[in-house]
Amino acid sequence: MNTDLKKLELWFVTGSQHLYGPETLKRVDEDSKQIAQGLSRSKQVPVKVVFKPVVTTPAAIYDICMTANAAANCIGVITWMHTFSPAKMWIAGLNALTKPFVHLHTQFNRDIPWADIDMDFMNLNQSAHGDREFGFICARLRRSRKIIVGHWQEERVQAELGVWARAACAWHDAQGGKVARFGDNMRQVAVTEGDKVQAQIQLGYSVEGFGVGDLVARVNAITDRRVDRLVSQYESTYRIVKAGQDGKQHEALREAARIELGMRTFLEEGGFKAFTTTFEDLHGLKQLPGLAVQRLMADGYGFGAEGDWKTAALVRAMKVMAAGLPGGTSFMEDYTYHLDPAGPKVLGAHMLEVCPSISENTPSLEVHPLGIGGKDDPCRLVFNVPSGPGLNASIIDMGNRFRMIVNEVEVVPPDAPLPKLPVARVVWVPKPNLQTGAAAWILAGGAHHTGFSIALTSQHLEDFAEMAGIECLLIDAATTIRELKKEIRANEVYYLLAKGL
Ligand code: MN
Numbered sequence: 001m002n003t004d005l006k007k008l009e010l011w012f013v014t015g016s017q018h019l020y021g022p023e024t025l026k027r028v029d030e031d032s033k034q035i036a037q038g039l040s041r042s043k044q045v046p047v048k049v050v051f052k053p054v055v056t057t058p059a060a061i062y063d064i065c066m067t068a069n070a071a072a073n074c075i076g077v078i079t080w081m082h083t084f085s086p087a088k089m090w091i092a093g094l095n096a097l098t099k100p101f102v103h104l105h106t107q108f109n110r111d112i113p114w115a116d117i118d119m120d121f122m123n124l125n126q127s128a129h130g131d132r133e134f135g136f137i138c139a140r141l142r143r144s145r146k147i148i149v150g151h152w153q154e155e156r157v158q159a160e161l162g163v164w165a166r167a168a169c170a171w172h173d174a175q176g177g178k179v180a181r182f183g184d185n186m187r188q189v190a191v192t193e194g195d196k197v198q199a200q201i202q203l204g205y206s207v208e209g210f211g212v213g214d215l216v217a218r219v220n221a222i223t224d225r226r227v228d229r230l231v232s233q234y235e236s237t238y239r240i241v242k243a244g245q246d247g248k249q250h251e252a253l254r255e256a257a258r259i260e261l262g263m264r265t266f267l268e269e270g271g272f273k274a275f276t277t278t279f280e281d282l283h284g285l286k287q288l289p290g291l292a293v294q295r296l297m298a299d300g301y302g303f304g305a306e307g308d309w310k311t312a313a314l315v316r317a318m319k320v321m322a323a324g325l326p327g328g329t330s331f332m333e334d335y336t337y338h339l340d341p342a343g344p345k346v347l348g349a350h351m352l353e354v355c356p357s358i359s360e361n362t363p364s365l366e367v368h369p370l371g372i373g374g375k376d377d378p379c380r381l382v383f384n385v386p387s388g389p390g391l392n393a394s395i396i397d398m399g400n401r402f403r404m405i406v407n408e409v410e411v412v413p414p415d416a417p418l419p420k421l422p423v424a425r426v427v428w429v430p431k432p433n434l435q436t437g438a439a440a441w442i443l444a445g446g447a448h449h450t451g452f453s454i455a456l457t458s459q460h461l462e463d464f465a466e467m468a469g470i471e472c473l474l475i476d477a478a479t480t481i482r483e484l485k486k487e488i489r490a491n492e493v494y495y496l497l498a499k500g501l
Contacts, residue, residue, distance in 0.1 A: 003300050003323040005046040005169050010102075011068050012036035012078045014054045015061070015085030015134065020123065027124060028082045029054050031108040035080075035152045044155065044162035046324060047075060047169065054082070061093035069098045075165070075172040076100040081130030082108065083123070087137035094143055100168050100467045102146040102161065103138065105131045110151040144466055160459075167463035170317040173273065175204035177316070179302070179309050180272040182212050183281030186306035191447040194310055194397030202402060203468055205273075207309045216284035218269075219262030230257040234291075238365035238381060252287070252367045256379035259285060260292035267301065274302030274312040279351070279373040287378040288370060290352030294381050294424075297355035303331045305353055308449050310395045310402075315451040317464060318393065322455035328357025332392060332426070332452035337434075338415070344434040345412060347427050348392075348452060352380040354424035358454055359383035368422040385426035385454065387411050392430075392450040393461050395470070401495045404465045405446040406458045407437055407475040426452070431477045440475045440484050471495060 014032040016025060036051035055061045068074050076099045107127050138145055146164045150157040185192055196207045231253050234240070243249060267275060275296075279288050297303050300323075302316025311331060318329045332354065336347040351372060356363050363381035370378055393406045409428040418425065430437025458474055465472035471491055473484070 003320055005166070005320075005323050006048060007073060008047045008075045008169055008172065009050045009071070009073050010045075010047050010076055010078055010165055010168070011050050011052050011064070011071075011074055012039070012080070013052050013064055015079065015081040015090070015130070016054050016056050016083045017085055017089070018056050020083060024083070024124065025054060025056065032080070032082060035106070035108065038152060039078075039158065039161065042158040042162070044158040045165055046162060047165050049078065056085070058089040058092055061090055062096060065093040065097040069096070074099060076102065076168040078102050078104050078161075079134065080104045080106060081127050081134045083126045084130040084133065087133045090134065090137050091141065094138065094141055100145075100171060101143075102148060102164050103131065103134065104152065104157075104161065105147060105149045106152040106157065110153065144469065146463060146466065163457065163459050164463045166321040166323075167460050167467060169323070170320040170464055171204075171467045173320045174313065174317055177205040177273045177313070178271060179205055179207045179312050179316075180267060180270060180275040181207060181209045181307060181309055182215050182276065183278040184209065184307050186278055186280055189306060191396060191445075192304070192306055192308040192310070192449065196309070198397075199310070199313075199402070202470065203313065205313050207313075208270075212281050212283055212285065215262060215266055218266045219259055219285065222258050222261040222265075226261055227254050227257045230261060234365055238363055241364045241366045241382075243367060249367050252377055252379055253365075255286050255376065256291045259287065259289050260295055263289065263292050263296060267296070272301075274304070274309075274316040276304045276307050276309050276312050278305070278307045282373060282375055286376045288352065288373045288375055290378040290380040291365070293353040294356055297330060297353070298328075298357050303353060303355075304449060305331065305333075305350060306449075308447075310397070311447065311449045311451060314393060314395050318451045318453050318456060318461075321460045321464065322453060325455040327453065327455035328355060328359070329451060329453040329455055330355035330358050332450045333448055334392075334450070335425075338427075343415075343429075345427050345429050346409075346434065347414075347425055349421075349423045349425040352378060352423060354381075354426075356381050356383060356424070358385045358426065358452070359424070360386045363424070366422055380422070381424060382422060383424045384414070385411055385424075387413055388454060389457075390426075390428060390452060390454040391456060391458055391461070392452050394446040394450050396445050396447055398445070398471075400499065402468075402470040403444065404461060404470055404472045405441060405444045405475065406461045406472065407431065407441055407446070408458055408477070409437075411454060431475065432479055436479060436481060437475055439481055440479050443481065443484060444473050444475075444488065
């Protein structure tokens with residue numbers, strides 16, 4: 001999977017006007033180039049920041065916006081008004097711009113040179129009012145955008161830009177992205193359903209269904225030599241836990257390897273970025289794909305179980321946002337509670353499919369029976385997750401809109417070892433606490449499936465939701481049920497009316 005974000009570009013576009021004469025504009029150009037280079041070199045910014053010559057006319061602004069729209073590697077635009085740029089000039093360009101943009105409200109000089117300041121300095125450092133004029137036209141056009149305030153060399157400013165850029169990378173990745181579904185939805189499950197046409201219109205990715213036989217054909221075509229090679233890779237990568245007869249276990253590993261190779265071939269041939277499976281449709285597969293799904297997720301594929309295509313696409317988006325960051329991201333399910341009032345917490349897991357990118361140490365590779373699905377004993381990686389901040393995110397279809405729900409959590413160690421639990425698991429305390437966090441999540445209609453991450457912050461997800469134009473409800477340390485109810489009620493009205501605009 002291609003998740004090398006440095007191949008992607010943010011275009012740095014500076015606004016000005018002709019009033020200042022060629023000398024000043026030359027200086028504006030040079031300053032802007034220096035800022036673009038500084039941002040591009042920042043460790044906080046995962047993409048290339050590309051300087052574009054200063055724009056001073058409506059035609060030049062329109063032209064740069066149209067060029068950005070068509071540029072394959074351009075994920076978005078940074079706008080900044082070094083000097084005053086009368087904003088009627090921006091109407092046509094902003095109306096045409098289809099890529100996300102961030103308004104960087106900065107100034108070339110950090111400090112006022114108190115002793116030496118004169119009108120030349122004042123004329124060159126005008127973003128304090130120039131950016132307000134630009135802000136007005138963005139507000140007047142109802143253009144959604146991120147506004148970042150502060151000096152461009154400040155670490156916090158670069159970090160905010162980096163977070164937004166990661167969300168823009170995920171947005172770019174979703175446009176034209178494809179999700180493969182092996183089989184359909186788990187029968188009668190509601191939250192994993194939704195409007196796939198609307199998802200493509202709003203979120204950019206297409207969801208394509210396949211009979212599991214199409215996958216089985218690829219699995220059966222895998223040669224024994226390739227299976228042998230992958231099994232020896234398993235043996236050198238994981239701790240293999242011996243259980244039962246050696247011969248039977250080895251056969252299970254070989255079958256898991258064959259499924260992984262078949263799935264990988266299928267996804268690569270079709271150019272898919274995410275996929276779903278369902279245990280209700282496994283005809284011709286000897287095991288429920290567990291290890292295969294785990295390893296494909298670790299390579300950057302999005303995944304959703306039981307036909308959950310929305311979560312599959314969300315996990316993929318989160319993996320793109322998190323590329324290169326410490327920590328990992330996985331498909332997850334709220335599984336079981338510890339309701340001791342002294343320390344209530346959630347145990348998250350799934351039947352098998354948890355991504356080893358969130359593992360604390362080398363996972364163990366184990367083969368155990370699985371009651372659900374009625375198939376041979378499947379292989380799976382088993383591990384714990386390191387303590388620290390994390391989050392769960394969900395996207396649901398409300399009928400008239402998509403709603404994202406994000407809950408910040410604190411990952412904690414299990415109270416005791418879990419020697420008999422044969423799946424990867426993570427224990428967390430939702431913010432602000434389990435009582436309010438779970439009530440808020442359920443009130444909002446959040447799914448039991450989530451994208452779980454210890455690499456991202458809720459800001460990544462909020463920025464992404466803003467780009468997608470979808471509702472976003474954040475459940476964090478400040479959440480109260482009373483306020484959340486108000487927010488949900490206000491959103492019901494807003495999205496009803498906004499649709500008509
Ligand atoms: Mn599930």
